[in-house]
Amino acid sequence: MGNRITIPFGSQHVALPEPIKFVFQTENERITSVEVDVGYVHRGIEKACQTKFKYTQVGYVVARVCGLCSISHTLAYVTAVERLMEVEVPKRALYLRLIVSELDRVHSHLLAMGHTAEVAGYENLFMQTFRYRETVMELLELLTGNRVQYDYACIGGVNRDVTPEVAKTLKERLKELKEKCLWIKDVFENDLTLKYRWKGVGVVTKEMAKEFNVVGPPARAAGLETDCRAEFNYLPFDEVGYKMVVRKGGDIYDRNLVRAYEVLNSIEMVENALDSLPQGEIKVPVKGLPDGESFVRVEAPRGELFYYVKGSKKLVLDRVRIRVPTFANIPVMKELFIGMDYSDVPATVISFDPCLSCTAR
Amino acid sequence: MDLKKFRSKSPWLLHYNTGSCNGCDIEILACLAPKYDLERFGILNRGNPKQSDVLIVTGPVTKRARERLIRLYLEMPEPKVVVAVGACACTGGVFRHMYNVLNGVDKVIPVDVYVPGCAARPEAIIDGVVKALEILERKRKDFVPPKVCKNLEVKEPVNRKFFLEKCLGVKNGS
Numbered sequence: 001m002g003n004r005i006t007i008p009f010g011s012q013h014v015a016l017p018e019p020i021k022f023v024f025q026t027e028n029e030r031i032t033s034v035e036v037d038v039g040y041v042h043r044g045i046e047k048a049c050q051t052k053f054k055y056t057q058v059g060y061v062v063a064r065v066c067g068l069c070s071i072s073h074t075l076a077y078v079t080a081v082e083r084l085m086e087v088e089v090p091k092r093a094l095y096l097r098l099i100v101s102e103l104d105r106v107h108s109h110l111l112a113m114g115h116t117a118e119v120a121g122y123e124n125l126f127m128q129t130f131r132y133r134e135t136v137m138e139l140l141e142l143l144t145g146n147r148v149q150y151d152y153a154c155i156g157g158v159n160r161d162v163t164p165e166v167a168k169t170l171k172e173r174l175k176e177l178k179e180k181c182l183w184i185k186d187v188f189e190n191d192l193t194l195k196y197r198w199k200g201v202g203v204v205t206k207e208m209a210k211e212f213n214v215v216g217p218p219a220r221a222a223g224l225e226t227d228c229r230a231e232f233n234y235l236p237f238d239e240v241g242y243k244m245v246v247r248k249g250g251d252i253y254d255r256n257l258v259r260a261y262e263v264l265n266s267i268e269m270v271e272n273a274l275d276s277l278p279q280g281e282i283k284v285p286v287k288g289l290p291d292g293e294s295f296v297r298v299e300a301p302r303g304e305l306f307y308y309v310k311g312s313k314k315l316v317l318d319r320v321r322i323r324v325p326t327f328a329n330i331p332v333m334k335e336l337f338i339g340m341d342y343s344d345v346p347a348t349v350i351s352f353d354p355c356l357s358c359t360a361r
Numbered sequence: 362m363d364l365k366k367f368r369s370k371s372p373w374l375l376h377y378n379t380g381s382c383n384g385c386d387i388e389i390l391a392c393l394a395p396k397y398d399l400e401r402f403g404i405l406n407r408g409n410p411k412q413s414d415v416l417i418v419t420g421p422v423t424k425r426a427r428e429r430l431i432r433l434y435l436e437m438p439e440p441k442v443v444v445a446v447g448a449c450a451c452t453g454g455v456f457r458h459m460y461n462v463l464n465g466v467d468k469v470i471p472v473d474v475y476v477p478g479c480a481a482r483p484e485a486i487i488d489g490v491v492k493a494l495e496i497l498e499r500k501r502k503d504f505v506p507p508k509v510c511k512n513l514e515v516k517e518p519v520n521r522k523f524f525l526e527k528c529l530g531v532k533n534g535s
Binding site for chain 1: 376377378379380381382383384385386387388389390391394395396407408409410420421423425426429433454455456458459460461462479480482483
């Protein structure tokens with residue numbers, strides 16, 4: 001029987017850029033119970049998609065669900081509507097979508113890794129990671145015209161073509177970026193202090209991952225082979241050299257390493273896609289109204305993103321349901337915290353890379 | 362050493378997300394990172410409202426975030442400036458008139474600088490913060506400190522235990 005203290009973590013906290021609230025009950029710095037509250041950023045997007053916006057506009061609204069994985073949301077919605085209306089998307093548009101979504105994954109993973117480093121106290125590593133992330137942001141700006149909200153995919157194709165000059169610059173800068181990412185991977189893999197800090201902290205075992213249905217990099221770090229890019233056919237990933245990254249540890253260290261390896265794999269995929277970019281149209285005209293229902297699973301940077309779309313020959317859709325990766329990861333987070341030291345909490349929370357804007361919508 | 366003098370030389374930031382899509386948040390993080398480097402103005406990002414001078418708000422104000430935002434604003438010491446970053450924080454943006462949203466930040470607290478854009482570019486955010494620092498300087502010069510009341514004469518020493526007994530009408534322990 002020790003000192004019992006209630007510690008609120010959030011909704012406004014130094015380590016978190018987003019409002020999430022945990023209330024920890026601790027006993028001698030060891031957590032005995034925890035409550036999670038994620039509803040601070042609920043805006044009512046699903047309702048607005050069903051009442052305010054036409055089905056052609058919804059793609060741009062759901063991009064604003066989350067700024068980090070905006071292309072994944074648009075991609076999922078657009079794919080769902082295309083399947084509903086039986087639109088044949090040109091091959092070139094699919095390749096361009098693949099390039100942007102993989103570059104998006106690179107920047108999101110680098111941000112997550114850098115943020116984990118900062119929360120664990122490695123300010124310099126955070127700064128270095130962010131400096132290298134800027135290269136990807138510049139590439140995305142070159143390709144799509146904006147740094148964060150791309151609005152790149154639209155129903156029937158993509159909004160903007162890539163010129164040969166841009167493709168050439170992309171290839172040159174990607175080579176540069178690859179070396180930097182190799183250096184980052186090296187630091188995250190071999191640095192002794194990082195290993196001491198992160199190995200064996202916040203362990204998700206394979207059984208736990210199965211039981212709680214963990215998705216994304218945390219699941220792959222725990223040895224669970226789950227990735228929508230391999231399971232669901234929405235973009236030609238197998239043509240550009242996709243490899244699944246699986247590790248066994250399940251701790252913070254392994255989660256970061258999964259991200260580091262995926263970054264390298266993504267850069268490789270973008271290079272291959274640029275080399276074998278098919279010629280032709282980037283957009284096809286779409287006629288008619290959506291009728292029926294369809295669902296799509298997309299691998300966002302954080303894990304599986306699920307979209308369900310239902311229409312009945314009207315301009316406004318009947319139902320848009322969004323299930324996001326962080327929502328699937330919260331139960332296991334809650335389970336992990338019990339019995340953990342309070343000092344490990346910020347690093348563990350950030351290593352899951354929670355995205356509350358997605359979760360609360 | 363005069364604290365007032367250094368407040369505009371080394372202002373501290375408080376960043377609160379009232380329901381944005383993280384787009385502007387990561388741009389603010391990018392501002393603090395080496396390429397754009399907001400820290401060259403002496404600015405540090407700290408999470409403590411009681412030590413901050415500049416409040417950066419991103420996103421439309423959701424109904425639950427409203428209370429927190431007002432509380433953070435009131436906890437900050439005077440003089441203070443508020444910067445609304447992004448189209449959503451300025452007017453509500455794409456989330457305008459959704460059922461859980463109170464549109465812009467200026468519906469809840471007074472805003473000094475508006476930075477438009479979806480998402481706001483880091484250059485624009487830096488411009489906005491620099492403008493906010495000018496406003497902070499002006500506010501500091503015009504600032505009239507609240508008058509200190511005359512010390513109350515304490516007739517008898519305050520005894521908490523005695524006070525509670527008097528209030529509750531029971532003797533402690535009985």
